[in-house]
Amino acid sequence: EPEVTQTPSHQVTQMGQEVILRCVPISNHLYFYWYRQILGQKVEFLVSFYNNEISEKSEIFDDQFSVERPDGSNFTLKIRSTKLEDSAMYFCASTALSGGGQPQHFGDGTRLSIL
Amino acid sequence: RKEVEQDPGPFNVPEGATVAFNCTYSNSASQSFFWYRQDCRKEPKLLMSVYSSGNEDGRFTAQLNRASQYISLLIRDSKLSDSATYLCVVNRAGSYIPTFGRGTSLIVHP
Numbered sequence: 001e002p003e004v005t006q007t008p009s010h011q012v013t014q015m016g017q018e019v020i021l022r023c024v025p026i027s028n029h030l031y032f033y034w035y036r037q038i039l040g041q042k043v044e045f046l047v048s049f050y051n052n053e054i055s056e057k058s059e060i061f062d063d064q065f066s067v068e069r070p071d072g073s074n075f076t077l078k079i080r081s082t083k084l085e086d087s088a089m090y091f092c093a094s095t096a097l098s099g100g101g102q103p104q105h106f107g108d109g110t111r112l113s114i115l
Numbered sequence: 116r117k118e119v120e121q122d123p124g125p126f127n128v129p130e131g132a133t134v135a136f137n138c139t140y141s142n143s144a145s146q147s148f149f150w151y152r153q154d155c156r157k158e159p160k161l162l163m164s165v166y167s168s169g170n171e172d173g174r175f176t177a178q179l180n181r182a183s184q185y186i187s188l189l190i191r192d193s194k195l196s197d198s199a200t201y202l203c204v205v206n207r208a209g210s211y212i213p214t215f216g217r218g219t220s221l222i223v224h225p
Contacts (some may be wrong), residue, residue, distance in 0.1 A: 043159060043202065043215040056212055091158055101147040101206065104213065106158035 002026045004107035006092050012113045013082055021077045021110045023092030032075045033093040033104065034067065036060070043091070049075065050098065079112075087114045118142060118214045119205050125220035132193045136219045138203030139185045147206035148179055148186050152199045153218060159202055162188075193223045 005024045013019045025032050034046040048055040049067055066078045075094075079086055089109045095102040120139045128134050140148075148165035163170065165177040165186050176189040186205075190197055203216035 042217040043153075045212050045214070048212070056210065058212070089156070103149055103161040103164060104159075106160070108158045111156075 004092055004094055004105050006090075006107035006110050008110060009108070010111045010113070012115065015084055015114050016081050019079050019082055019112065021079075021090050021092075021112070023075045023077075023107055024073050025075055025092065025094035026096075026105055027073070029094035029096050029105070031055075031095045031098055031102070032067075032069070033095075034077045035091045035093065035106075036088040037091065037109075038088045046077070082112075082114045084114050087112055119203055119216040121201075121203050121216035121219045123217055123219060125222050127222045127224065128193055130193055130195060130223055130225055132223075133189065133191045134193055134221065135187055135189045136201055136203075136221075137185050137187050138205075138216050138219075139183075140203075140205045140214075141184070142205070142207055143181075143184060145184075145205045145207055147213075148177075149204040149213075150175075150177055150186075150188050151202040151204055151215075153202055154199050159215075162201070190221075193221075195223050195225065197221060198223045 007022045032049045035043050037043045045058050047057040047061045064080045068076050091109045092107045093104040118141050150162040151159040152162045153159045163172050165179050169178045174191045178187045200218035200220050202218045204213045206213050
C-alpha cells in the first residue's frame with residue numbers, strides 16, 4: 001500500500017534555529033496537510049496545501065511557519081526560528097480528493113525536540 | 116463546549132469484552148466523521164468512516180446520532196491488539212480542517 005514518508009524521524013535543534021521537515025506524499029494525491037501533536041495532547045491541524053498554495057491554515061500557523069512544494073514529490077514545513085513550545089510530533093498527511101470528507105493518510109511523523 | 120469531546124479513559128477491559136466509546140461534537144453543521152486509531156508515539160491510522168445509517172467493519176461498529184450530536188464506536192470481542200488510543204475526527208461543512216478529539220485510551224488485558 002502506498003505510504004506517506006517523512007524525514008527525519010527525529011530532529012533535535014537549538015532554540016532560535018531554523019528547521020525544515022520533509023514529507024513525500026502519496027504520488028497521485030493532490031492535497032497535503034501538516035499537523036502537530038504535543039506530547040499527551042490532541043492532534044492539531046496546521047495547514048492544508050493544494051495547487052501550490054495554502055488552502056487553509058490554523059491560528060497556530062503564524063509567520064514563523066511556511067510550507068513549500070519545491071519539486072514534484074516533496075512537501076516541506078519550515079519553522080523559521082524555533083521556540084521551546086514547538087517541540088512536538090509533526091505529521092504530514094495527504095488525500096487524493098478535496099473536501100473534509102476524505103480520510104487522511106498520515107506519515108509516521110517527525111519528532112521535533114527544541115533545546 | 117469543546118468542538119470535539121471524548122472521555123480520555125483509560126477503559127480497561129478483559130479480552131473478549133465488548134466496549135463502547137462516545138464522542139460529542141459541538142458544530143451542528145459538521146458533515147464528516149471518522150474514527151482513527153493511534154498507537155503510542157505513532158501516527159493516526161484510519162479505523163473507519165462513520166456514515167449516517169451506521170456501519171460495521173468486522174468487530175467494529177460505528178454510529179452517528181445527529182440529533183444529539185455524537186458518534187460512537189463499539190468494539191466486540193476485544194483483542195489485546197486493540198489496545199490503543201481511539202481518536203474521533205469531525206469535519207465541518209465546507210472546510211478542509213478536521214478537528215480531532217483528544218482520544219480515548221483502551222487497554223485490553225489477558
